[in-house]
Amino acid sequence: MSEPLNLVLFSGTADKLHAAATLVAGAAAMEQPVNILLQYWALDAFRTARADDMLGLAWDAISEGTSRPVHGSKAIPWMETFRMAKELGEVQILACTGSLDVLGIDRSELDPIVDSEAGIAVFLAAAGEGGITFI
């Protein structure tokens, strides 16, 4: 079996979530297991109330006057990509309990795509010897 792809998702902007979703979907298709830990603004973006929002691109990706429209793009919305990835492969999505606490989010507010809440040790144990990418 392949080494898992281990991602800590921290950012809640569409560009980073979309890039992460693409990577996760690719890994799922390639039969590589994926472990995801959601923290802070990424966790916020996975709330049911926000999960299918068309989020903005990060300010640091936009020069003044050159913002690019994301509407009407052929790209699949980021949440839809995560859902497809989960359908196709072995993708585990954990919600960081510390971040839930800091942001005042209840577990029940999260999209059903999130498997469970977990502490950092659970994520690290699942990550095994593989590297961790922080987005």
Next chain:
Amino acid sequence: MTSTLEELTAMTAAKIVDARGSACPGPLLEAKKSMGTVAIGDTIEIWSTDPGTKSDIGAWSGKVGHEFLGVVPADGYDRVLVIRRK
């Protein structure tokens, strides 16, 4: 084994996956999903307007153990052929 363009063009796929208009990773995900619906030994054909699909499907086939046959260029899209091998 490498098939010639003529041989590829003459092939009949068990399933055609029309992923035209979908951006990466859409066509790859469609291919993966459809592969589960045909029998081992059957051929699927992915139609894609994304220029990355032909090399993506090749890399995916090699990694997971399917047989990548090749690409037939069509009018504004690619027809990518793969045999399910597992």
